[in-house]
Amino acid sequence: MKEKSETSKSKDFDSFRTESSDSARNSSEFRHDQKSKEEKISDKEKQVAEKVSCADKQCPFHGTLSSRGRIFSGEIIKKFPRRIVIEFERTFYIKKYERYMRKKTRLHARLPACMQDVEVGDYVEIQECRPLSKIIHFVLIKVLRKRK
C-alpha cells in the first residue's frame, strides 16, 4: 500500500511538473507575443509626426483622411508631387505547370505633404484609404528603409 501511495504521489509530482513546464512554455510564448511594443513605437512615430506642421488635409496623421484596410509594402518606382507608385513582387500558383509564377503589382498611393523626403528606391508601407482619385486609393504611412 505504501508503495502504491508513493507511486501515486510521484505521478502527481510528474503531472505537476509537466503542468509547470507547460505553464512555463505558455509564459515564454506570452513573452514572445508581446508585440505591443511595435504598436507603441508606431504611436510614438505618430506623435512625432504630429509635431511636424502639416496643412495637408489628406494626411493620415494630421488631416482628416482615415487609413484603414489592407497594408502593402514595396519599393517606390515613381515619385510625383502628391503621389508615389510602389511596386512589389508576388507569386501565384499555376495548376497546369505545378509551378509558381512571379508577378509584379503596381499601386498608386497618396504622398502626404509631411512625408516629401521619400525618394525613388525607398521601401515603404502604404495603407488603403477612401478613393482619392481614379487610381489612388492608398496612402503612404511609413518608410521602412531608405535606399542604400
Ligand SMILES: [Zn+2]
Ligand atoms: Zn502630415
